[in-house]
Amino acid sequence: MSSSQIDNLISMLNQIETNNNYKKTDEETAMIVANHVKKFWARSMKANITKYADSDGSQLSPAIKLALAQL
């Protein structure tokens, strides 16, 4: 897993979050992000980002962390 690919996944997640968090709690946003990822991301992309969240996760916002925990 190269860092550039993880960077891509992180920026995709950030974009999904910022487009869906208008006046929402982290829990609400997390649900939307999780559903989006479940619906559109390939298996290996989900696995890679989860691995990153478990091992480091420093670049993930609280809502995204919550979302990844739901996968």
Add this chain to the structure above:
Amino acid sequence: MINYYDPATNTTSNKPIDFNKDYGTPASTSTQTVCLEIDGVKITVAAGTSVMRAAAIADINIPKLCATDNIEAFGSCRLCAVQIEGMRGYPTSCTTSVKEGMVVSTENNDIAKLRRNIMELYISDHPLDCLTCSSNGDCELQDMAGAVGLREVRYGFDGDNHLDAKIDDSNPYFTFEPSKCITCSRCVRACEEVQGTFALTIEGRGFASKVSAGTSENDFASSDCVSCGACVQACPTATLMEKSVIDKGQPEHSIITTCAYCGVGCSFKAEMKGEEVIRMVPYKGGKANQGHSCVKGRFAFGYATHKDRVTEPMVRDSIDEEWRVVGWDEALEFAANKIKNIQAKYGRESVGGITSSRCTNEETYLVQKLIRAAFGNNNTDTCARVCHSPTGYGLKATIGESAGTQTFDSVMKSDVVMVIGANPTDAHPVFASQLRKRLRQGAELIVVDPRTIDLLNTAHISANHHLPLKPGTNVAMINAIAHVVMSEGLEDKNFIEQRTDEYNAWREFILDEINSPEAMESITTVNAEQVRIAARAFAKAKNGAIYYGLGVTEHSQGSTMVMGIANLALATGNIGREGVGINPLRGQNNVQGSCDMGSFPQELPGYQHVSDDVLRAKFEKSWGVTLDNEPGFRIPNMFDAAIEGTFKAMYVQGEDILQSDPNTQHVQAALSSLECLIVQDIFLNETALYAHVFLPGSSFLEKDGTFTNAERRINRVRKVMKPLAEFADWEVTQKLSNALGYPMNYQHPSEIMDEIASLVPTFSMVSYKKLDEQGSIQWPCNEEFPDGSPIMHVESFPIGKGRFAITPYLASEDRANKRFPLLLTTGRILSQYNVGAQTRRTANNTWHQEDLLEIHPNDAEERGINDGDWLGISSRAGDTVLKAKVSERMQSGVVFTTFHHPISGANVITTNSSDWATNCPEYKVTAVQVEKVTSPSAWQTRYKKFSAQQKEHFKRSPKKQKATIGS
């Protein structure tokens, strides 16, 4: 006198229209009927019909010269004179409307004499070279001379005449030979009424009058003419004539098929001599184009038989090797073995494929089926990813179906038309002509686009608003418009109450002051009052329609913008009837179809999600395999995984991803890391330079199938010649699947459509038989809508109620900054198509030989740039060099280019930024710097070298001496 009491003859208004016949004047739209008698035949027709058309319906064909049924009658030749009881003299039947109880005679001695005299005058000023004339056998003047029984010309040919007027052959596709002109003005009127360009005029009066393109100094090439061909088709003589007919003679049979260029989906008669297409003539029965066309579909078909067509399969082990020309079996065996070995070594998910938006529905369906069933994963995507994927996402989320809501014809009932991020006169010309017709009738136009698009220059238009926003600020603009609607109480309360959900949250959001035009002014740079005026016009219109293009989707907030558009349509109640709606203008011919056919990694055909066990089970049963229940990779994910080393093989049908996808150097890196790239195309395109297997494709002329246009219309594509490489694309995919061990055994594309109909609920009653009967079908076509659905969402949405979406504006990541102070936006022009592989191989290059960088005079002056200077354009992704064109079409701060030529490397500069929901690339906003340079970019130098090297690999392959590759 014979009286017909046969109801079929008596109620002639119900008789089906014969689209190969010229009825002389356009059909009336009136629902009232009138009964009259012509030559003793009782006829019932719609009120407002001309006597000429009424007669033609009853198969009484009155001689005519200046009338034809796609333009209004003009009444200048007088050949159509008739006698009408109670009327004096000889009224012209083309300009006389039917009246209840009218009694008409179309033939008697007096009329015959009159007509003969008229013909005599025409012929006395007409060359008598019928036998050697290109129109011989297809000339209305000749036919009329015969019909009126002209036997002598008493005036002689020595008086003043036009017989030695000079031929204008400046247009690459047709000539203008004024000596044969009868000044009927059909061409002038066709250019005005059908095309809406007003390029032609009649100069002078009386005998001195003549047709002229532009002013008398102009020829066709230097005039405003856009080469649509409407005048050529309207011309009754050989004056305006296709050069192909002059060269090859009149065609002897014709087959109806569909244009393979853009999403309008025009129907054409391919007029043939044996297996050679002589000309393409727009078919009046085509419901998308109603007999009109543009320069691409009408004339630019020569690429199909261009010498660059590769017609034999080729393989090689590495891209540093020469190609080996092999037979089909060997090539397919080679490809299948590579795929199998790669999957054995790197896993099931290490391979994938890309379906084509240019191929037929049936072919696209087969490619995704091969990927899902034979590769065993969902790594399928399509080039719609890079254009309209946000449409799919945004419309599904708000109105429940990933498709436009209207027919093209619906625009004729619109009162205000909003065009956002689209340039229809260049990208969807035939629709633009129809839109212009409506604008001339008085509809108002609102254009939301950074550029001053040509539509704004429509002749005889009543009102237009231009909101020239800064690229990347669409969402800010649509929110501001919706804010005005809501804050000024202009919403459609009834519609909102009955047809929508989630309204209150949206209302609260949109009414927030941050969304007001005043607050957004600093972002969009558009004057708030201007926005308010346009918003009011849209909201107050009885019927407001929205048309949008890639300027909406190709942004980091593309999906948000599509939802913003849907919000506006829902809030103003502009959905579910004629004249309104949300209308995505699709780029390529079959973008709609390729999306419908399950090209996306998360959806089986018919937008059925792979994770839904019930839906998936249906496919598993039909296909006899277990399907993966997780989405696969999208194109950019495939590239990332390829660079990372986990994705190793790709099957790409009819798509030049290297040239069309953003950030070229990234794509090059990805393609170079593949162990097996299989490219199926008609040319050795740019992507194929990185390929290991090349499978020759077939053009739309060489196969049967269907395309689905932007109005969900399924049109038939018909084979007019044998595939040059022996097999149509669907046959090749089938053979590859068989070689991979997953059997496919279709005898004809109609069987593939039957399978689709059995699996996709919105297609359940589609069949080739029905298509042949109806001409075309707009899906959904099922038990609920057995004849198809011209207008969608009339009663309800597939998700019940329409859903408002919260659409906050977020700035584009790629914003202009100190280092890259300008914004680059990309687009297309009329004569070229997409990456240009087809149009560059036709005479369309006359109009566009190279991609230019358009730059505003202010920005040019600041940098000391003049027209024609070489400019280096750099972004954070890369740099390239293009020639300058100083132009006021852009606002200052914005530069524009097209991407039709590979050497331009326009996509070397575009970045990886993409839409948040779908990864559709952000082509429309890239921050760049521009400066004068003297040499090509490093990328262009490398490209030239690589391309030359690949040319060698191709040339030196045995048997392949003739063809050339790449650009």
